Amino acid sequence: MASNVIACIDDSNYAQAVCDGAAWAAQKLQAPLHLLHVLDYVHGLGERNLSGTLGFGAQETLLEELAELDEKRGKLAMEQGKQMLAAALERVNQAGISEAQTRQRHGELTDTLVDLADETRLLVVGKRGAESASAHGHIGSHIEKIIRTMHKPILIVQQGFSAPKQLMIAYDGSPTIRKGIEMIAASPLLKDSVCHLVMVGKDTADNRESLAWAKNQLQQSGIEAAEHIIAGDPDSALEEFQRENAIDLLVMGAYGHSRIRHFIVGSTTTAMICRCKTSMLVLR
Numbered sequence: 001m002a003s004n005v006i007a008c009i010d011d012s013n014y015a016q017a018v019c020d021g022a023a024w025a026a027q028k029l030q031a032p033l034h035l036l037h038v039l040d041y042v043h044g045l046g047e048r049n050l051s052g053t054l055g056f057g058a059q060e061t062l063l064e065e066l067a068e069l070d071e072k073r074g075k076l077a078m079e080q081g082k083q084m085l086a087a088a089l090e091r092v093n094q095a096g097i098s099e100a101q102t103r104q105r106h107g108e109l110t111d112t113l114v115d116l117a118d119e120t121r122l123l124v125v126g127k128r129g130a131e132s133a134s135a136h137g138h139i140g141s142h143i144e145k146i147i148r149t150m151h152k153p154i155l156i157v158q159q160g161f162s163a164p165k166q167l168m169i170a171y172d173g174s175p176t177i178r179k180g181i182e183m184i185a186a187s188p189l190l191k192d193s194v195c196h197l198v199m200v201g202k203d204t205a206d207n208r209e210s211l212a213w214a215k216n217q218l219q220q221s222g223i224e225a226a227e228h229i230i231a232g233d234p235d236s237a238l239e240e241f242q243r244e245n246a247i248d249l250l251v252m253g254a255y256g257h258s259r260i261r262h263f264i265v266g267s268t269t270t271a272m273i274c275r276c277k278t279s280m281l282v283l284r
Contacts, residue, residue: 003031003032003119003121004031004032004033004034004119004120004121005022005025005026005029005031005032005033005034005121005122005123005124006022006034006036006113006116006119006120006122006123006124007019007021007022007033007034007035007036007088007092007124008036008037008038008109008113008123008124008125008126009035009036009037009084009085009088010037010084010126011080011084012126012128013126013159014126014127014128014157014158014159015084015087015088015126016091017126017157017158017159017160017161018088018124018125018126018157018161019035019088019091019092019095020091020095020157020160020161020162021124021155021157021161021279022035022092022124022155023091023092023095023096023097024095024161024163025122025124025155025189026092026097026100027095027096027097028188028189028190028191029121029122029187029188029189030188031121031122032099032100032101033092033097033099033100033101034100034101034102034103035085035088035089035092035100035101035102035103036102036103036104036105036112036116037081037084037085037102037103037104037105038104038105038106038107038108038109038112039074039077039078039081039104039105039106039107040106040107040108040109078104081104082104085102085103085104086102088102089102109142109146110142110145110146110149110150113146113149113150114149114150117150117151117152120150120152121152121153122152122153122154122155122189123146123150123152123153123154123155124154124155124157125142125143125146125154125155125156125157126156126157126159127143127156127157127158127159127273128143143156143273144270147254147282150284151284152284153183153281153282153283153284154281154282154284155279155280155281156273156279156280156281156282157279158277158278158279161279162248163248164190164193164248164249164279165192165193165194165248166193166194166195166196166245166246166247166248166249167190167193167194167195167196167247167248167249167250167251167281168195168196168198168238168241168242168245168247168249168250168251169181169184169195169196169197169198169214169251169252170198170200170234170238170250170251170252170253170272171197171198171199171210171211171214172199172200172201172253173199173206173207173210173211174253176253176254176283176284177252177253177283178213178214179253179283180251180253180283181214181217181218182217183283184218184221184223184251184283185217185218185220185221185223186221190223190249190251191221191222191223193223193248193249194224194226195218195223195224195225195226196225196226196228196241196245196247197211197214197215197218197225197226197227197228198228198229198230198238198241199211199227199228199229199230200229200230200231200232200233200234200237200238201229201231202229202231203229207229208227208229211227211229212227214227215227228241235271235272235275238250238272239272239275239276242276242278243277247278248278248279249278249279249280249281250272250276250278250279250280250281251280251281251283252272252280252281252282252283253282253283253284254282254283254284
């Protein structure tokens with residue numbers, strides 16, 4: 001049953017914000033919070049290729065030493081993970097979450113998240129991991145794959161997180177974002193936020209009608225929403241609107257057939273994740 005908020009904890013500068021975002025979401029959803037750390041380092045000797053470079057005796061000795069080194073490295077990584085999870089647990093405890101669980105798994109991150117998909121209500125991840133934390137203007141190597149693979153809402157946080165007061169929904173009228181509107185309307189997650197429904201395109205009667213449907217769905221659930229149709233390229237126009245209106249949270253759908261979502265992970269969404277300086281909620 002999809003009931004848990006799953007927070008991906010690593011040793012990057014985003015870990016504290018992940019904790020803060022996950023604690024906020026768990027409280028809003030009244031959902032159990034699980035803090036997850038995945039050890040994705042490939043232990044063992046399978047990737048070592050020493051053929052032809054050493055004599056048999058020397059190679060055997062070196063392999064034994066590498067095996068011992070990998071074993072020590074694995075133990076250190078596991079202990080480091082436990083300490084990260086303990087720090088994360090303390091962080092969410094301070095935020096008011098008293099019963100969060102910690103989980104440590106071995107394996108590839110995305111595969112692990114897919115295994116946990118049935119119990120995941122919301123996934124919280126940092127914009128970048130430890131290896132790419134300083135690569136400003138880029139996203140972490142796992143983010144795109146996670147968005148492509150996971151069929152769950154994903155909250156992507158920056159290095160700091162605060163409860164969103166103003167959110168922007170990048171609305172294109174497609175089935176996926178309409179489903180997303182219904183998800184938002186049915187969820188307590190964003191109930192106290194001021195919502196801006198923003199469509200990039202022409203100001204036509206059909207677009208106005210589609211926006212009116214979305215606004216009505218939100219208002220029926222108690223979420224005040226304003227409609228906007230703006231011109232320009234989706235990535236730059238949405239980023240500009242976000243910046244000019246002090247948007248705390250950008251909500252977007254993933255995949256689809258419109259100009260925005262056709263390029264979801266190849267262009268617009270990836271560009272928005274790269275350029276956006278606020279948290280993003282990606283809906284599937």
